[in-house]
Amino acid sequence: MDKAFKVYIIGSVASGKTTLAKKISESSGIPYYELDNVIWKKHEDGDIKRTAEERDEIFNNIVNKDSWIIEDVCRSCFKDGLKKADLIIVLDIPAFYRKKNILLRWIKQNLGLEKSDYKPTIKMLRLMYKWCNEYDDKKDQFMKKIDPYMDKVKIMKTYPKYDII
Template sequence: MKKNIPNKIHIIGSVGSGKTTLARVLSTKLNFPFYELDNVVWFRHKAVDIRRTEVERKEYLDTIIDSENWIIEGIHNEEWVSNSFHNAELIIFLDTNYSVRTYRIVKRFLLQKLGLEKSNYKPTFQIFLNMFKWNRHFEEVGKPNFYNKFGKYSNKILVVTNKSDIENYFN
């Protein structure tokens, strides 16, 4: 039996879980646009990033959600993102091992500092330290919050702990 490919996919996970990488791969494979929630929160400028107002953020996200197909990825699971989870046909929860995420945070920072990996932000030492804090916060607060708020969508949540979980789903 052939599985229908979802047109609207929301990927959530901690810092270093592989959200952006997976979104890029699926975007290429499915020919869908992908959006990073951090770029919904922030209006990116060369000189300085400007935080969108709550109204601007909601309007921008609603425009994405109203389109025919999309992949949205991010760590966010606050109320302003709930419409995305509601409208997603598939929610991929990346539950990558904590130590793997920690390794990826270090690797990403080094590659960004060496200019070998692009980032949406200036890779400062403070952001590097914050990523460890955000990783721990997601593990202790974000993950339980996600399941408390959005567990009602369990019929469309795919929990992914490794690459083969995704390959099995899409093949």
């Protein structure tokens, strides 16, 4: 991709955010960022939550670049990403498919067939389902956050084909 371009991908746990971000990054050469890694610092004994100041500094360094692809669940602390994005992709995948993918991912991670940034425990499996349900419960609030930017929003109700840009 020759010109600067900024993509913000939003969706629930297991909606395909990271996969889509990686695919767009591979085809465009634009770096992608998982905003979970802006919130949390990886540590061998478990992730450590960054301070708001650390988080904001890292996030601002990302969104002030010429091009980026970021993926998140639409946290309020990252609202400037919505403003600066050229394209906002909302992965509005039905809960049934997301919940199925959570379980399949957890099984694959425990069998060593899929890499994981976290330890795939029963506790983590339960948290994933909880976050999936919370996302659905807060969907109206989330849609209000992106309402001012609808001129640059693409809502996808099925898993993406990865060739949308």
